[in-house]
Amino acid sequence: MVVSEYVRNLGSDHEQVVPVTMFVAVLCLCLVIGHLLEENRCVNESIIAILIGCIAGTIILLLSKGKSSHILTFNEELFFIYLLPPIIFNAGFQVKKKQFFQNFLTIMSFGVIGVFISAIIITAGSWWLFPKLGFVGLTARDYVGWLVQKLDISRIDSRTALHVIGDFFYLFLASTALGITAGLVTSYVLKTLTFGRHSSVREIALMILMAYLSYILAELLQLSGILTVFFCGILMSHYAWHNLSENSRITTRHLFATMSFIAETFIFLFVGMDALDIEMWRMTKLSFGTSMSIYSTLILLILLGRAAFVFPLSVLSNHMNRRAKRTSVITFKHQIIIWWAGLMRGAVSIALAFKQFTYSGVTSDPINATMIIDTIVIVLFSTLVFGFLTKPLISYLIPHHETIKIGQRESSSPREDLNTPLISLEEPTTSNITRAKDSLSMLIERPVCTIHFYWRKFDDAYMRPIFGGPVTSQSEC
């Protein structure tokens, strides 16, 4: 009695115990079901997590007699402080550096110009169409606040475009510099202190903590933590990782992938559960028909907005490459894949929507409720429908023998592959941006000989001796 009383106090004191238990149990279920359905190539972990989240939400809804479908209110702090960093860090850590940097200009133009074009189209389109569909009450600020995909969602109203661009470059450069610094400091410490021999625990801990420190420091300095931790991941896989002992190398590369995987599954699970938030549905006050037409309009606008920059920019990129006498181009088939794969709106959108339109996960305004519902519906639809069709689309556009050919071409540079930590690991569903970049990098190979050649020389002569990593005996170009 005495002991159990003690423990009872312990249990009742922790209000988080029940939701955490539920979430961990459902996560385990996701893993096992995800593995069982692995043969079915159309289904990925995100889809399963969303579906299981929906089922769990339904069960909770029934058990709580229609009161609430979610057991944990969405805590954006949880998301920004704990869930997002491992996802982005892992994306940086496992990015195929060579392809990423060779296509750096194309990727940046897609990222920056693309977002502006697509934001303008979606904003203008919804401004023009929504009142006709019977959905009124949005302010101008709400319109431009559609959270489409990325951090730098434009609130261009009454500000000069120049300011925006200047600010963007400051943010980009400062964040990147911080990430690079954190990566280099870690590499240097790991190399000079030679932890290796007996303390793998210490070197692994240092790497995790420094990566996290770079993210949280960027947030503290009001920079973009996402950019910082992404570049920190790239630097760490390029230098720091090589200073670790063999066991620590295996551990870190699997550990980062696992952390990212758990964080993503968790978010998708939450999205599935939140889709059934009955209070929010009640609050929207829109008829079924109006809602449906809004969703279809939005999805069409997103399709259109993405098409409006993928195809022109690809043509432009091809043109530039031909002028620079580079061999490979983005074929039309590849353009379709780039267009399609980027349509999937992910967990970040949901988080931003909650941040924008609620106060700590709760909203009382019907307009705000509608905005959140819209975001959730679009994430659900794009992940489930577009995600489901991505693999068949790729197999249809690029038959298997062609993929092999690309694979062979890629593997003609084995030296870089040896330096890339994450070759044999199957990639968990990473965030959209990275996914798009990755497919881009894997499909195209275009050697930027000049810059790359000098970078390799500089890297081998000055960087690697200080920060670690194998020195290549010769450059590839």
Next chain:
Amino acid sequence: MVVSEYVRNLGSDHEQVVPVTMFVAVLCLCLVIGHLLEENRCVNESIIAILIGCIAGTIILLLSKGKSSHILTFNEELFFIYLLPPIIFNAGFQVKKKQFFQNFLTIMSFGVIGVFISAIIITAGSWWLFPKLGFVGLTARDYVGWLVQKLDISRIDSRTALHVIGDFFYLFLASTALGITAGLVTSYVLKTLTFGRHSSVREIALMILMAYLSYILAELLQLSGILTVFFCGILMSHYAWHNLSENSRITTRHLFATMSFIAETFIFLFVGMDALDIEMWRMTKLSFGTSMSIYSTLILLILLGRAAFVFPLSVLSNHMNRRAKRTSVITFKHQIIIWWAGLMRGAVSIALAFKQFTYSGVTSDPINATMIIDTIVIVLFSTLVFGFLTKPLISYLIPHHETIKIGQRESSSPREDLNTPLISLEEPTTSNITRAKDSLSMLIERPVCTIHFYWRKFDDAYMRPIFGGPVTSQSEC
């Protein structure tokens, strides 16, 4: 401006960002300094973390102009939900199973009878001595609430001893059963689904999540999560670990050690920082002399209380072993080491003190403040002084050549060693209980041939084929 405004909102919304940044930065510092001082054999990570915590506390105290020394209020939820499970799980995961179970009865008698004897002596002693020292105002409940070492701190007043014992056994058996079930289910799932080939991420994630699920489920069911996750760790290292792919094995064993290491360093850092909580010191209202005499009395009582069970129980254990014709005995030197090593009061004590005497980290009662200060002082003193002297004491009592002899004796059973995942890993400073148990297990070797022999037979014939792990061709006894 637009972008930076967005980011500024992001930063200011998260009040946790500043403390988290500080803690992570100081943790990194601890790691590096800990590594640099590694040659000095007297200093361990806990001592460094406490000292750095004190220094950081002083700096914060000066910066905040004497207002507060801690940047994060002690959140017992943080401790019980996130920091404790990895420490205990890792202790179970890396425990030397053979020695642990061979000495199971001795360990249990030390754990259970020992705690009772020591609790009675300390309670009675402080009851008798404290009023003489000028410290009055404690209720009977406060006296018996001295948090000495373990979960089942006795509140025996007005309850029958029988009830306590019955309850203890229920708690012990139910928690153990839950932990064993969780371990076996994980092993079975990992074995039958054969994740291995391409999805190390999934199997690692499943193992982490199941281990955590067992802990949090035990807390939910008002059992002892500590016992559950400890046995879950033992079962997982005995079965589940063998079902993993080679890379996952390396990853899990390093990952668990790293998580445990980070959690412990974090706690000790917090203790160091909290020692300078100026408000609490002001609140105690006791003179310096009175405080000092209370601390010395408590430390003396703890020394006495531990001596009162270690030596008699060791003699009893030796007597039993002689009757059962077992060879090895606990020599007097070993008894001194067991007595001494268990004197270190650790992070769990602090957490329990905060839980007992504060309301979410804040207290307004001077008596309660005194109790917390006492606990902190004792943890500081025992970790710094006793901890500092432990290694010299062991070297003095057991010279190096004897240690080697013991090592040779131990390694005469290589087969079991092969099955133990954590051989080559240096052990981070684990919780006191485990440390005591471990030194106990490592110092003594006493084959319990009969039980062990039949267990091995049963294990090889029925358990391992179902749950995984290599089948030994012959037993050792």
